[in-house]
Amino acid sequence: MIELEKENIAPYLSILMGVKSDQKQPCDIHPNIIKILKDESSNEIVISDSKKEFIGEIAEVTFTPYRLLKSPSWLKGHEALDVEHHVFVSFNVNNYYGFYFSEQGKKDEIREYFNSKSLPNVKPVSINHLNGNFINEDKIKMLWLTGIHGKSNFKADSKVLGGESVADTLDPLIDQSYMMSAVRTEALNNAKTTIGINPFKSSIWRGPCKDWQTFENRVIEILDLLSSNAKQTSDPISILSYPIPEFFKLVVASS
16 A cells, blocks of 8 residues: 655646535545546556545545556566556535546546536536636736637637737637637736636646645635635636537537
């Protein structure tokens, strides 16, 4: 088993956001996700004991180390295995959740289980809620755009723009056929750093954390803002196109 304390964890902050669906129902989200990781792994997986701690009066954190035993991609007909060490961390602030996975690709994979039999009482934080709390078009530093105009010889399928106040560089005639897929904007209460948001994937990222305390403080700050501020915005960058909410739900549900 892996002997790991939270002080050993200093990750790149990239988290999946969720919220409890039914506030009255019990919710064993962390162990349910551990079960998904175990059941869906294509490699042999060895899971260590989970450790849960309370942070003040508003938050709790649970982390679970695990190992993957994988056959090297270059090796054939031999029993040698590589060992990958990973950790899964979940934060809970007033029934808003932040999930960190060191294993690549797990954020998107686990999100697919939200509101399913495996994770029946957790759903993604709404797009409008993330937009309203984190995206201010006057402070955007980088913008990822996806075209809704179809294939064209005269327009790019997607664009990435960077600079100060990027939204001000958008052309109302040319760029209205694009929709935002992700942004980087000023971080909470700190104009010297930035934070990335992909509201369609319920994902927020910020960058490397020098230690556990930095990681913990930043995640709790994000979740505390969401739990205490109900602000909603459907079109945070006025020039761009946006999906019709009900139609977008149908597309996501059928995909």
